[in-house]
Amino acid sequence: MAYRAVVIAGTHSGSGKTTVSIGLMAALKRRGLIVQPFKIGPDYIDPGFHTVACGAYSYNLDTWMMGEEGVKETFLNRAMASDIAIIEGVMGLFDGRNDPGASSSTAHVAKVLGLPVILVVDGGSMAQSAGAIVYGFENFMPGLQVAGVIFNNVAGVAHYGMIREAVEERCKAEVLGYVPRDPGLSIPERHLGLVSSGEKGDLPEILDNLAGIINSHIDMEGLLRMSKRDEDQTDSDMSPAAPRMPLPRIRIAVALDDAFWFYYRENFDILQTAGAEIVFFSPLRDEALPPDIDGIYLGGGYPELYARGLSENRSMIEAIREWAMTGGPVYAECGGFMYLTKGIYDGNNDFFEMAGIFSTQARMTGRRLRLGYREIEFIQGTILGDKGDRARGHEFHYSELLACPENAEKTYRLVDSGGGGYRVANTFASYLHIHFKSNRCIGEKFVTFCEERP
Numbered sequence: 001m002a003y004r005a006v007v008i009a010g011t012h013s014g015s016g017k018t019t020v021s022i023g024l025m026a027a028l029k030r031r032g033l034i035v036q037p038f039k040i041g042p043d044y045i046d047p048g049f050h051t052v053a054c055g056a057y058s059y060n061l062d063t064w065m066m067g068e069e070g071v072k073e074t075f076l077n078r079a080m081a082s083d084i085a086i087i088e089g090v091m092g093l094f095d096g097r098n099d100p101g102a103s104s105s106t107a108h109v110a111k112v113l114g115l116p117v118i119l120v121v122d123g124g125s126m127a128q129s130a131g132a133i134v135y136g137f138e139n140f141m142p143g144l145q146v147a148g149v150i151f152n153n154v155a156g157v158a159h160y161g162m163i164r165e166a167v168e169e170r171c172k173a174e175v176l177g178y179v180p181r182d183p184g185l186s187i188p189e190r191h192l193g194l195v196s197s198g199e200k201g202d203l204p205e206i207l208d209n210l211a212g213i214i215n216s217h218i219d220m221e222g223l224l225r226m227s228k229r230d231e232d233q234t235d236s237d238m239s240p241a242a243p244r245m246p247l248p249r250i251r252i253a254v255a256l257d258d259a260f261w262f263y264y265r266e267n268f269d270i271l272q273t274a275g276a277e278i279v280f281f282s283p284l285r286d287e288a289l290p291p292d293i294d295g296i297y298l299g300g301g302y303p304e305l306y307a308r309g310l311s312e313n314r315s316m317i318e319a320i321r322e323w324a325m326t327g328g329p330v331y332a333e334c335g336g337f338m339y340l341t342k343g344i345y346d347g348n349n350d351f352f353e354m355a356g357i358f359s360t361q362a363r364m365t366g367r368r369l370r371l372g373y374r375e376i377e378f379i380q381g382t383i384l385g386d387k388g389d390r391a392r393g394h395e396f397h398y399s400e401l402l403a404c405p406e407n408a409e410k411t412y413r414l415v416d417s418g419g420g421g422y423r424v425a426n427t428f429a430s431y432l433h434i435h436f437k438s439n440r441c442i443g444e445k446f447v448t449f450c451e452e453r454p
Contacts, residue, residue, distance in 0.1 A: 002228070008024065016122060019179065020152060020214075038058060041060070041061075047265070075087075090105070149176065151178040153179070179214070179217060262433065311343070324426075332429035336429065339354050341360050345362070358424060360401045376391055382428050384445055409423045
């Protein structure tokens with residue numbers, strides 16, 4: 001079972017690993033290779049850029065939400081159908097949960113998968129110190145293979161020569177090249193991170209430019225040599241499970257447009273494997289829900305940026321409201337939850353009326369209110385599971401509810417604190433983005449709930 005794969009890690013957030021990762025993806029695709037992208041951690045932004053660069057959906061790998069076996073399964077099911085897999089890390093190489101094994105970190109995933117790491121180092125404003133940084137990262141975690149180094153933000157050939165020599169004198173990792181300092185390669189940010197791939201209209205030009213820079217400044221043959229994995233290098237327990245796609249039992253309408261696009265791609269796969277047909281629709285542009293549906297899935301996104309357009313599309317709001325208030329199953333996360341409240345106060349404190357299923361309003365605060373992993377336990381039967389079942393996910397938002405919705409029941413409790421999700425009729429909503437692979441029953445529970453519609 002041979003395959004090629006590498007993990008692209010950074011010394012810290014902002015080191016340039018996203019720029020290097022999508023540049024490598026674009027350069028490899030330009031060579032005619034089938035490139036499978038992955039993103040470590042609970043991220044939605046970077047996978048959108050990966051998908052554009054590779055022409056293939058990017059999948060999240062997160063040991064805390066998915067478990068080690070779940071990460072292996074997802075990786076192999078996708079990587080084995082590609083010529084090379086590029087896995088972009090999260091934050092710094094060793095940054096993860098605050099536990100001895102740094103679970104959910106890039107290093108943890110790389111060790112679980114037995115893959116070599118290419119470390120991206122911001123070379124700006126340093127020379128010989130580059131050797132000390134790489135040496136420290138090489139030796140920090142036993143059993144981790146830091147195989148290569150790529151420098152970012154390099155002033156020129158002379159500067160690169162100094163930092164390369166500093167690494168070659170003391171370190172085992174092979175220096176593969178550098179990305180020159182160029183502000184034009186950066187991607188603007190907004191409060192949740194990078195702007196989306198859909199918003200960045202000049203992304204194809206940026207990717208083409210990046211691919212050219214990567215090809216001319218990075219040893220691509222060296223990278224391909226590092227990435228090769230042979231059968232005798234692969235753990236015997238890492239074998240891909242054959243995907244099962246049954247005939248659809250139900251149709252689930254999934255909101256997908258500029259306002260709603262924060263989804264774990266694997267959640268769709270899990271629903272399809274359980275017997276769901278996924279049909280996409282736009283709360284911004286469509287006048288009506290898709291026909292013959294059995295449930296609605298409203299993911300996160302930027303509803304506050306498109307609040308006026310969402311509010312003015314009254315036919316869609318009324319269609320969703322009628323569906324929900326007559327018992328139609330709805331599952332909503334974060335931005336989708338905001339859309340189901342009475343309305344949203346945007347960043348300018350302007351109010352826009354929304355679906356009104358939950359008797360509260362959402363307000364943007366201008367500051368990050370929640371960030372982190374969450375484990376939940378259902379306190380009643382829900383669309384995702386039975387009372388007592390548990391699931392894991394991630395929370396990251398800048399908005400808040402002005403009050404708890406008085407017309408709603410609580411559906412779950414956070415294992416490590418208070419709070420929870422809400423239910424009105426068969427509509428379930430919360431701020432939490434749940435990874436469906438955190439509990440293998442979720443897909444079947446979701447489909448059965450929509451099929452039987454209590």
